[in-house]
Amino acid sequence: MALIMIRSVATIRSGFFKLKRSSSGIRAFSSLLTSPPSKAVVYERHGPPDAVTRLIEMEGVEVKEKDVCVKMLAAPINPSDLNRIEGVYPVRPPLPAVGGYEGVGEVLSVGSAVKHLSPGDWVIPSPPSSGMWQTYTVKEEGVWHKISKDSPVEYAATITVNPLTSLRMLQDFVTLNSGDCIVQNGATSIVGQCIIQLARLRGIHSINIIRDRAGSDEAKEMLKRLGADEVFTESQLEVKNIKDLLTNLPEPALGFNCVGGNSASLVLKFLRHGGTMVTYGGMSKKPITVSTSSFIFKDLSLRGFWLQKLMNPDKVNESRNMIDHLLCLAREGKLKYEMELVSFDDFQSALDKSLGKLGSQPKQVLKF
Amino acid sequence: MALIMIRSVATIRSGFFKLKRSSSGIRAFSSLLTSPPSKAVVYERHGPPDAVTRLIEMEGVEVKEKDVCVKMLAAPINPSDLNRIEGVYPVRPPLPAVGGYEGVGEVLSVGSAVKHLSPGDWVIPSPPSSGMWQTYTVKEEGVWHKISKDSPVEYAATITVNPLTSLRMLQDFVTLNSGDCIVQNGATSIVGQCIIQLARLRGIHSINIIRDRAGSDEAKEMLKRLGADEVFTESQLEVKNIKDLLTNLPEPALGFNCVGGNSASLVLKFLRHGGTMVTYGGMSKKPITVSTSSFIFKDLSLRGFWLQKLMNPDKVNESRNMIDHLLCLAREGKLKYEMELVSFDDFQSALDKSLGKLGSQPKQVLKF
Numbered sequence: 001m002a003l004i005m006i007r008s009v010a011t012i013r014s015g016f017f018k019l020k021r022s023s024s025g026i027r028a029f030s031s032l033l034t035s036p037p038s039k040a041v042v043y044e045r046h047g048p049p050d051a052v053t054r055l056i057e058m059e060g061v062e063v064k065e066k067d068v069c070v071k072m073l074a075a076p077i078n079p080s081d082l083n084r085i086e087g088v089y090p091v092r093p094p095l096p097a098v099g100g101y102e103g104v105g106e107v108l109s110v111g112s113a114v115k116h117l118s119p120g121d122w123v124i125p126s127p128p129s130s131g132m133w134q135t136y137t138v139k140e141e142g143v144w145h146k147i148s149k150d151s152p153v154e155y156a157a158t159i160t161v162n163p164l165t166s167l168r169m170l171q172d173f174v175t176l177n178s179g180d181c182i183v184q185n186g187a188t189s190i191v192g193q194c195i196i197q198l199a200r201l202r203g204i205h206s207i208n209i210i211r212d213r214a215g216s217d218e219a220k221e222m223l224k225r226l227g228a229d230e231v232f233t234e235s236q237l238e239v240k241n242i243k244d245l246l247t248n249l250p251e252p253a254l255g256f257n258c259v260g261g262n263s264a265s266l267v268l269k270f271l272r273h274g275g276t277m278v279t280y281g282g283m284s285k286k287p288i289t290v291s292t293s294s295f296i297f298k299d300l301s302l303r304g305f306w307l308q309k310l311m312n313p314d315k316v317n318e319s320r321n322m323i324d325h326l327l328c329l330a331r332e333g334k335l336k337y338e339m340e341l342v343s344f345d346d347f348q349s350a351l352d353k354s355l356g357k358l359g360s361q362p363k364q365v366l367k368f
Numbered sequence: 369m370a371l372i373m374i375r376s377v378a379t380i381r382s383g384f385f386k387l388k389r390s391s392s393g394i395r396a397f398s399s400l401l402t403s404p405p406s407k408a409v410v411y412e413r414h415g416p417p418d419a420v421t422r423l424i425e426m427e428g429v430e431v432k433e434k435d436v437c438v439k440m441l442a443a444p445i446n447p448s449d450l451n452r453i454e455g456v457y458p459v460r461p462p463l464p465a466v467g468g469y470e471g472v473g474e475v476l477s478v479g480s481a482v483k484h485l486s487p488g489d490w491v492i493p494s495p496p497s498s499g500m501w502q503t504y505t506v507k508e509e510g511v512w513h514k515i516s517k518d519s520p521v522e523y524a525a526t527i528t529v530n531p532l533t534s535l536r537m538l539q540d541f542v543t544l545n546s547g548d549c550i551v552q553n554g555a556t557s558i559v560g561q562c563i564i565q566l567a568r569l570r571g572i573h574s575i576n577i578i579r580d581r582a583g584s585d586e587a588k589e590m591l592k593r594l595g596a597d598e599v600f601t602e603s604q605l606e607v608k609n610i611k612d613l614l615t616n617l618p619e620p621a622l623g624f625n626c627v628g629g630n631s632a633s634l635v636l637k638f639l640r641h642g643g644t645m646v647t648y649g650g651m652s653k654k655p656i657t658v659s660t661s662s663f664i665f666k667d668l669s670l671r672g673f674w675l676q677k678l679m680n681p682d683k684v685n686e687s688r689n690m691i692d693h694l695l696c697l698a699r700e701g702k703l704k705y706e707m708e709l710v711s712f713d714d715f716q717s718a719l720d721k722s723l724g725k726l727g728s729q730p731k732q733v734l735k736f
Binding site for chain 1: 458628646647649650656657658660661663664665666668669670671672673677
């Protein structure tokens with residue numbers, strides 16, 4: 001059974017290998033550099049991640065002249081990874097596929113045409129790239145961004161999706177100045193926590209909305225320690241005039257929504273005339289409902305943010321510079337968020353936690 | 369009874385007169401230029417327009433040195449006029465008030481400091497200004513914009529609200545080029561009809577959505593004669609993939625919504641990736657509901673348009689130039705829409721038609 005799986009999934013990675021053998025003959029074959037066998041989380045069909053993923057051993061693959069073989073150090077389980085496995089994410093790798101889109105690793109070997117990376121370097125895929133949930137990943141040099149080796153491994157593994165989303169959303173939509181204010185829901189998410197801290201570093205205040213739940217007092221304290229000015233549960237906002245709650249803060253010009261439904265409406269209520277709400281998630285699975293007068297008389301703008309847009313080649317360098325800045329903040333302790341490092345062998349338990357089966361849990365980061 | 373009404377409402381217009389008498393004494397009083405007595409539609413409290421408005425006679429008022437007295441020729445009944453009377457419009461004149469916000473008139477007399485207007489000139493208030501539903505209107509020179517006297521009176525009376533809304537919405541949000549396409553609901557409205565014609569003049573295609581109703585076939589024909597490329601009733605759009613209906617048209621980058629509810633969702637469905645929907649009305653009184661994925665994956669932007677923003681002094685000249693352009697198109701027969709000219713004495717019947725009591729009716733324009 002295990003052997004059958006190995007063979008069927010090996011076709012994912014050995015396509016180039018076979019092509020090389022047949023087109024270039026023995027000489028090319030004998031000079032091949034190959035990656036070590038890799039342990040990987042793979043899925044051959046879309047469905048519930050705990051039903052369709054398997055941890056398996058795969059054969060090594062050719063490291064071509066422009067390729068870099070990376071020994072993975074750590075990679076997180078992100079909600080978008082789960083959506084890709086479920087098949088509900090608009091951009092996803094062809095099947096069968098190895099899971100994961102971000103992570104950090106150490107260069108093990110490089111092809112003959114690789115110019116800027118050497119064995120021992122630490123690298124992350126930037127933009128994020130498929131197939132990070134495995135012990136050895138082979139991708140072209142251009143996929144990898146070299147980072148400082150004194151980066152905390154769990155931050156290096158998670159910097160390209162959530163913190164970059166926070167940084168870009170704070171700068172891509174509305175020009176904010178020190179003393180301004182933003183409002184957001186889903187504030188306990190990693191993106192939310194990063195927004196609080198990155199705003200604070202620029203002197204920007206934050207109003208934060210969280211769900212009513214057991215432990216909401218602790219969550220409020222945690223967010224305030226990160227620099228949140230105000231934290232409200234949704235039920236606290238069932239008041240006649242929400243803006244009466246803004247005692248010392250200016251009305252926010254920018255809002256972030258990752259929940260939808262009533263929680264999105266609360267963000268809209270806080271916004272000032274002419275304000276913008278950016279949607280980057282829909283955790284409640286409910287749509288966003290907006291009154292006509294919000295558009296006409298309050299002049300609100302509603303936009304969306306998707307990191308995928310930064311795949312655009314002309315955005316790559318800008319994003320890599322931002323990642324270096326974010327990692328610098330993480331090293332200095334100015335950007336932090338809760339994570340749990342778990343052994344790759346415990347993938348199934350980390351997956352269960354990521355799927356919410358065990359209630360609210362910290363971000364799961366696989367350690368290889 | 370009539371006399372009591374005259375006195376109570378006369379306070380609206382005689383405030384300046386009284387002040388002048390008491391502060392400047394007999395000499396000033398004797399040199400006063402006054403307007404003729406005026407017949408006016410007034411309301412002293414907010415409520416249903418057919419219950420709270422009255423057609424009354426009012427005393428003449430002082431024409432101060434910077435004032436212009438205009439003999440009104442024609443003025444429309446717009447939905448926003450009715451909303452102001454109802455008290456549901458965010459910007460409305462203090463009570464008691466004379467109704468109406470746009471119209472055209474002929475200058476009857478001017479104050480001593482008036483520089484650019486003379487008796488006989490045709491003028492319209494631009495930006496729109498309160499108190500147009502009366503036979504003589506006195507306002508400062510700066511309120512009035514002189515127009516060509518060969519303008520058709522009903523177009524001159526109605527150009528500053530609906531056609532200007534259409535022209536601005538076509539240029540203020542998305543850069544459109546010849547060959548591009550827009551989509552709109554409420555297409556039989558005057559704004560909708562103007563959008564079709566103004567787009568067509570620029571080589572821009574239009575997809576138009578109308579309500580299912582008796583006479584929808586005639587409405588389709590009418591819109592196509594104006595230049596509409598496609599006209600669909602809402603029920604025709606209950607299909608699996610709405611874009612299959614765009615046989616020869618590009619996906620629209622810009623959409624206009626004046627209805628809300630399902631009709632707004634249909635506009636969103638037609639929009640291309642990265643498209644913008646501008647809301648300028650909410651005829652169904654239903655909110656706009658948007659999925660999270662429309663923002664994140666389809667990158668839609670939702671905005672609003674309100675002519676009131678053009679009250680901004682730095683926008684006045686630009687708007688007046690646009691009005692001259694629109695009147696020129698009306699004179700040339702390139703911009704047309706259906707109106708019914710009714711005598712001011714028949715105000716009550718025109719009001720009933722505007723309130724929809726007699727079913728769908730053309731725009732009512734009062735003739736003085």
